[in-house]
Amino acid sequence: MALIALAADKGSPGVTTVAVALAAVWPRRVLLAEADPAGGDLVYRSAAAHGGPLNPNTGMLSIAATARRGLVPDQLWDHVQPLSGGLEVLVGLGIAEQAAGLAGLWPTLGRAFASLADSPNAPADVIADCGRVSGDTPAVELFPHAALVLLVSRTEPEALARVRDRAAALSTKLHGGPRGAAALGTPLIGVLLVADPSSSGKLVNQVNDMLVHAQTGARVVGTIADDPTGADQLAGRKRGRLDKSLLIRSARKVTADLHQQYGATWTVRIREPHAGAGR
Secondary structure, three states, X not given: OOEEEEEEOOOOOOHHHHHHHHHHOOOOOEEEEEOOOOOOOHHHHOEEOOOOEOOOOOEHHHHHHHHOOOOOHHHHHHHOEEEOOOOEEEEOOOOHHHHHHHOOOHHHHHHHHHHHHHOOOOOOEEEEEEEEOOOOOHHHHHHHHOOEEEEEEOOOHHHHHHHHHHHHHHHHHHHOOOEOHHHOOOOEEEEEEEEXXXXXXXXXXXXHHHHHHOOEOEEEEEEXXXXXXXXXXXXXXXXXXXXXXXXXXXXXXXXXXXXXXXXXXXXXXXXXXXXXXXX
């Protein structure tokens, strides 16, 4: 594995919640990067390991100056902050206007993120929360370096139509054109559905049929439980057994499935989730 990029087409399906949940149970050391050009959320929602607030100036903002001189993957750790639950985070930009400082640097960041897993000193996978993407979103420049591009979507008809069209557009951009189920390109484009667990099985088959019929080159790789209580526990806003929440149980299932299919070399067991790690 290496770089796993999460994004959405439109609306607020909960990309940050899903990214944090997956990072909290990832099978080996992981860096969560808030790579949304519109700005990050964790600095406002999560506490640092020392109990105080996260530093908004250490993260994507501070890495811009370093990256202009070239970026060795291990340099990423100089800009990382641990959350109170232990999750290591590259804090996002404060506002969209700060994205100008990263102009032209997104491919450099993508290469560094993708290469961090092979670091001889501090290897880790990177989960990048890229927020909402469109044709001109610079975060899309990370995607050619990713092992997986995961589009997060809710299950309303309009949301599924948008994720189908976004997957097709990304397939054209990344793979050169539409693809059928037998011709999946690299990086793999996957869809993560935020859904009611009671109806997710049938829904996966229906959405997969839709994606194949549209020759998107994408397929559903799993479902994340629509669990507001679990999301509040993950963010530290509610008390409770986070590891027993539907959100974390479904995130653990997704990571285990991805591990089984794409991570044959992983040997570290799934970790327990880090409480207070996101929204």
